[in-house]
Amino acid sequence: MTRTDLSLVVREDVPPQQIRSGPRSEQDAEARVALMRAADVGDAVMGRLVDAYGAPAAVEAIRNRALPAKFAAEEAAQERPPDLTARLNAWYARLAAVNPAADLEAGERSGARLIIPGTPAWPTQLDQLGAGRPLGLWVRGSADLRLACLRSVAVVGARAATSYGSHIAAEFGVGLSESGWTVVSGGAFGVDGAAHRGALVAGSPTIVVLACGVDVCYPRGHNTLFADVRAQGAVISECPPGVHPTRARFLIRNRLIAALSRGTVVVEAAVRSGALNTAAHALTLNRHLGAVPGPITSEMSAGCHRLLRERKAVCVTSPEEMIDLVGVMGDDLAPHVQVPGRPRDKLNEVTKRVLDAIPARGGAGPASIAVAAGVGLDVTLSALGGLAAAGYIERSANGWRLCKQTVSYRKAAESAVLDPPPAPAPDPDETPPYPDDCATSPA
């Protein structure tokens, strides 16, 4: 654990950066594939080792059971120093059984390609994961991962989504896709699947991030979906071919979903849900986080509501609002929800007061209307003329009264006296509380 020779001999004259940014040899790829098997996904100690000394040297160090002394010292200086001996033993034991050439061949056979940090195909936003950055990514599909993820949104949520959640996820998939945004998600049933299906329908690439090898179909029921995704987007994973998902891999996979995309939207999540883990990764990475509200009677929305209540997430009710969140200022603004206008809105204040003062039954003379409205008689007379011409009011034997909201409105619609001519649509929430609905007492 304390032999320094290795790094000195192999890398003495080459600074680490140059190694990382140089062209990748096949040797490097093979070493990374071996290390993918040796270390757990997201192993930050391995990440630091490879970043500092390169993958081939790391393999050699592990095979020799001797880490560079400088590295060991740096790890010991970490805030929470790892148990390097145990780690090295675990790596060593696994490395003994590894056959990287077979892995590369298996990948090739399944049509997957290996993408390595520092190469042009690498999505550089993953570098924000620091030492937890994957050693490489297996990509299966037609899409250019880096290009597709430049404008991408992670749509995540419950596997046991309700029909509401699945519907919303699909709507978001379609909406994001139609606006030129790539969907990034896992491969689970429920929200993940629905989001991918929506994106596929709209014709944009969509990215499935798996917690198993890209040649493993989990869940099995998504065999066809994954095939469709490969044809139009990509299925990716940091696990070597053939690897099965485990609980831990799912949680660690989530950081990739958050890191690949500009922002994450949680469609449906119970208070204990993997989607909230992705949301936490998004916050840690300073990415945007949205949450879709749902009925408070639904447990599957409780996680979203908690994010909203704790003000960790922005309330997002449409794909446009999500794009507004992650998009470029000005270019990707969501249209402000339009308040539906009503013809009455266009009346001026005085005319509205006069209209409010006119009884629905019986009738009232201009003088009493003027007193009730609190405006002058001359103004009242002029307003009454306009309102009558526009079909709001009519003259009865006892004076002015409100029109019944009938066909007469449409007749009056051609009137030029008030612009625009009103055809007051019946509105359940805002119907005028006119006296004809009242029960007792005189005016």
Added chain:
Amino acid sequence: MTRTDLSLVVREDVPPQQIRSGPRSEQDAEARVALMRAADVGDAVMGRLVDAYGAPAAVEAIRNRALPAKFAAEEAAQERPPDLTARLNAWYARLAAVNPAADLEAGERSGARLIIPGTPAWPTQLDQLGAGRPLGLWVRGSADLRLACLRSVAVVGARAATSYGSHIAAEFGVGLSESGWTVVSGGAFGVDGAAHRGALVAGSPTIVVLACGVDVCYPRGHNTLFADVRAQGAVISECPPGVHPTRARFLIRNRLIAALSRGTVVVEAAVRSGALNTAAHALTLNRHLGAVPGPITSEMSAGCHRLLRERKAVCVTSPEEMIDLVGVMGDDLAPHVQVPGRPRDKLNEVTKRVLDAIPARGGAGPASIAVAAGVGLDVTLSALGGLAAAGYIERSANGWRLCKQTVSYRKAAESAVLDPPPAPAPDPDETPPYPDDCATSPA
């Protein structure tokens, strides 16, 4: 409009505060009732006039069509000076037709009492409305308005509530009421009515704030509800008896709902809804504002979602969370949503790793499990023993494998090796993604 004598003669030696806080004579009450008819509800100019000179002097000034010069000068100095002449003319015209004695009699006949600012019965939180404070309140019902509103929440929302909205409003009515909080709301169908009904069921007083006279039943269909409210709570209004609701009165009434309560929760509201007007009043008055989320597919929740999105309101999903918002720190805390625990959570990290490394089919020996888990052989052996005793795993011909989640778990529940003994409940969202669900490829 420029006679100064009035104020000088009548009020010269008495500072305004003393007048306002002194005992109210019948003369004062009668003058206020007259002014309620003369001015529109919420007329701030009238409010300032009465605050400065008292109601009887204000009546006299209007009858004489001569406002104190000092007052006129102050009004002219306002940021947006009102048209005092027009205002005075409107007041004068209405005052001519007023019979305050008849109003007081009508109120008494309907069982209403008049509450006046400065008296012990007055809810002083209304004074935050400044000059827009009502001239008085007509109260019909058994409840002590001031006492009932000390701990009160306004539950507001759409008249055209969905069944979801009505359900939630009733739940909030019950929940608030059971926790000793008074519901304040309007008298409309939908959310208002449901909230009151919930509060009535739970047995607490509930306050209906009307936009018409307390003897007017609007809407007519709430005749029985209002009778029940009067028996247990109170129906109140700033409008004189017999007055019918108008559009303007509804909007101005909303400030009373917001001002009476410690906070407002919007249950359901379209983007154009009177409830959002109440919400705006609550924000202006620096009261707490909550919004209940709903399906984003429902237009009746769009107003709530906008409040959440603009971070004007806190996401509220239960009466407890609303009480947490408006209540006394510490006393009224909402219970934090409990994340349901699972037996597996209590396993230590190493045991979890070992469990994750055990195949569901076939079987594996301790050595290969140790390599897969990345832990030492001795630790693995110890963990395997515990897991087997607890019923997680079993020995097969080919080594250790996962148990099928069957009755055997219950048998093992008595085991003392791992505490607590697990009986992993099937969880749709978090079921372990074990290899038996996977399709292809070797381990």
